[in-house]
Amino acid sequence: xxxxxxxxxxxxxxxxxxxxxxxxxxxxxxxxxxxxxxxxxxxxxxxxxxxxxxxxxxxxxxxxxxxxxxxxxxxxxxxxxxxxxxxxxxxxxxxxxxxxxxxxxxxxxxxxxxxxxxxxxxxxxxxxxxxxxxxxxxxxxxxxxxxxxxxxxxxxxxxxxxxxxxxxxxxxxxxxxxxxxxxxxxxxxxxxxxxxxxxxxxxxxxxxxxxxxxxxxxxxxxxxxxxxxxxxxxxxxxxxxxxxxxxxxxx
Amino acid sequence: xxxxxxxxxxxxxxxxxxxxxxxxxxxxxxxxxxxxxxxxxxxxxxxxxxxxxxxxxxxxxxxxxxxxxxxxxxxxxxxxxxxxxxxxxxxxxxxxxxxxxxxxxxxxxxxxxxxxxxxxxxxxxxxxxxxxxxxxxxxxxxxxxxxxxxxxxxxxxxxxxxxxxxxxxxxxxxxxxxxxxxxxxxxxxxxxxxxxxxxxxxxxxxxxxxxxxxxxxxxxxxxxxxxxxxxxxxxxxxxxxxxxxxxxxxx
DNA sequence: ATTGTCTGTTCGCTATGCGCACATTTATTC
DNA sequence: GAATAAATGTGCGCATAGCGAACAGACAAT
Numbered sequence: 001x002x003x004x005x006x007x008x009x010x011x012x013x014x015x016x017x018x019x020x021x022x023x024x025x026x027x028x029x030x031x032x033x034x035x036x037x038x039x040x041x042x043x044x045x046x047x048x049x050x051x052x053x054x055x056x057x058x059x060x061x062x063x064x065x066x067x068x069x070x071x072x073x074x075x076x077x078x079x080x081x082x083x084x085x086x087x088x089x090x091x092x093x094x095x096x097x098x099x100x101x102x103x104x105x106x107x108x109x110x111x112x113x114x115x116x117x118x119x120x121x122x123x124x125x126x127x128x129x130x131x132x133x134x135x136x137x138x139x140x141x142x143x144x145x146x147x148x149x150x151x152x153x154x155x156x157x158x159x160x161x162x163x164x165x166x167x168x169x170x171x172x173x174x175x176x177x178x179x180x181x182x183x184x185x186x187x188x189x190x191x192x193x194x195x196x197x198x199x200x201x202x203x204x205x206x207x208x209x210x211x212x213x214x215x216x217x218x219x220x221x222x223x224x225x226x227x228x229x230x231x232x233x234x235x236x237x238x239x240x241x242x243x244x245x246x247x248x249x250x251x
Numbered sequence: 252x253x254x255x256x257x258x259x260x261x262x263x264x265x266x267x268x269x270x271x272x273x274x275x276x277x278x279x280x281x282x283x284x285x286x287x288x289x290x291x292x293x294x295x296x297x298x299x300x301x302x303x304x305x306x307x308x309x310x311x312x313x314x315x316x317x318x319x320x321x322x323x324x325x326x327x328x329x330x331x332x333x334x335x336x337x338x339x340x341x342x343x344x345x346x347x348x349x350x351x352x353x354x355x356x357x358x359x360x361x362x363x364x365x366x367x368x369x370x371x372x373x374x375x376x377x378x379x380x381x382x383x384x385x386x387x388x389x390x391x392x393x394x395x396x397x398x399x400x401x402x403x404x405x406x407x408x409x410x411x412x413x414x415x416x417x418x419x420x421x422x423x424x425x426x427x428x429x430x431x432x433x434x435x436x437x438x439x440x441x442x443x444x445x446x447x448x449x450x451x452x453x454x455x456x457x458x459x460x461x462x463x464x465x466x467x468x469x470x471x472x473x474x475x476x477x478x479x480x481x482x483x484x485x486x487x488x489x490x491x492x493x494x495x496x497x498x499x500x501x502x
Numbered sequence: 503a504t505t506g507t508c509t510g511t512t513c514g515c516t517a518t519g520c521g522c523a524c525a526t527t528t529a530t531t532c
Numbered sequence: 533g534a535a536t537a538a539a540t541g542t543g544c545g546c547a548t549a550g551c552g553a554a555c556a557g558a559c560a561a562t
Contacts, residue, residue, distance in 0.1 A: 071321055
């Protein structure tokens with residue numbers, strides 16, 4: 001492949017070999033996880049260690065906080081996370097639930113801001129977390145705003161699978177859901193990503209009216225019925241989106 | 252240099268060329284910022300674009316949310332940010348000021364969790380933000396906990412410069428400050444990082460008693476006097492640290 | 503039209519990064 | 533403790549991955 005720097009691609013794969021499930025890896029772990037030879041994996045790990053992105057205790061390699069620098073460039077270049085943050089804090093304090101902002105990236109939503117009040121999911125959510133767009137409230141909001149060709153392309157590409165017994169995974173049913181989102185201006189997703197997880201999202205629009213992100217509140221089925229969620233959360237959520245939009249217009 | 256993959260180091264430098272000040276760059280901008288030839292810069296940008304970390308509108312290159320994935324591995328592998336997040340939300344709601352958690356990395360503190368109530372600094376703080384340890388409240392807490400040889404090494408290495416007229420930048424004076432921090436168990440930094448910025452930090456310790464992070468609240472000089480800050484913020488901060496520590500013990 | 507700047511392309515070249523084989527160290531099993 | 537297995541470290545010949553240079557084409561400014 002012309003104009004492709006294989007060593008960079010391989011080195012980045014080494015960074016991605018680390019995860020919540022595997023925070024600390026031996027040289028051989030990394031080689032296995034990436035498919036590289038031990039000698040190559042070692043060279044990449046040593047390079048990353050020299051650069052300060054990885055540390056080594058003599059046996060196990062771990063990432064250092066410096067890798068955040070690679071994502072920080074993205075976060076700091078977006079006004080959205082910074083503008084949204086105080087509004088999310090206010091929203092979370094008001095409704096006593098976790099609140100987040102995400103953008104669409106490929107087939108996923110990516111969290112770019114979050115205030116967490118309590119953990120209600122099996123997995124950790126933090127900045128950078130990705131979930132499939134089709135079965136998340138923020139993803140629904142963002143997909144609903146796509147132009148038809150882009151939505152067609154998404155549906156053609158996306159791996160629509162059921163994650164729970166309630167996941168809407170058939171393209172026709174998903175399109176119907178998105179029609180509803182468009183009509184109402186908000187999305188409620190009930191236990192489609194994970195059993196027990198309920199979330200409600202509304203769009204964040206820029207001055208031209210284009211949906212650029214979504215803001216949501218998530219709760220647990222044991223805490224709130226669907227009508228309660230709508231009644232109690234939707235007005236606050238819409239007000240928060242409006243405030244974020246107003247502030248984005250000034251930045 | 253043996254065992255050093257130059258292309259990886261160069262490719263990572265290309266990612267770091269993007270910043271809040273330069274969110275979108277042309278090929279020539281990247282080449283200038285990194286010192287690479289245009290041909291090399293182009294190859295790296297095309298590789299990063301193929302991998303999904305960079306996008307291009309025909310002229311300007313920008314980072315995509317996917318670069319967050321490179322730091323997410325670090326964040327998700329640490330229990331601290333996840334454990335701290337709801338406690339920070341509560342603290343921020345209680346004192347109506349921004350609250351953060353940071354760790355020491357080299358000469359800097361790096362923010363790993365944060366709930367922002369309002370912006371009080373000239374620059375954006377988000378996850379991944381780095382500031383010099385010596386003139387920040389969390390940095391002081393973390394430095395105070397270093398064993399003497401490590402503190403000596405820090406002072407030998409660190410570029411101690413005055414950032415404001417109040418910055419304590421002489422090694423002897425800084426040592427005296429750190430003695431105070433040790434004696435009191437908290438650090439107050441008043442307008443040493445930036446005019447107007449006041450912050451108060453306490454340590455977060457693990458079960459062995461080692462300081463592993465710091466938690467702080469930051470305010471503005473126009474909002475709170477020093478005695479008020481101490482009176483109003485310190486008890487909440489210490490309680491928050493205790494709660495975080497208790498939760499860390501269980502994870 | 504001319505000039506300057508930027509981006510894309512091609513290509514010969516070489517040095518960068520490769521994998522392999524072996525040595526050494528560490529961990530595991532009996 | 534001894535033997536074995538697994539993991540890591542090292543050196544090296546080699547070839548190809550990545551290099552920079554030069555040129556062409558596109559675009560912007562005068």
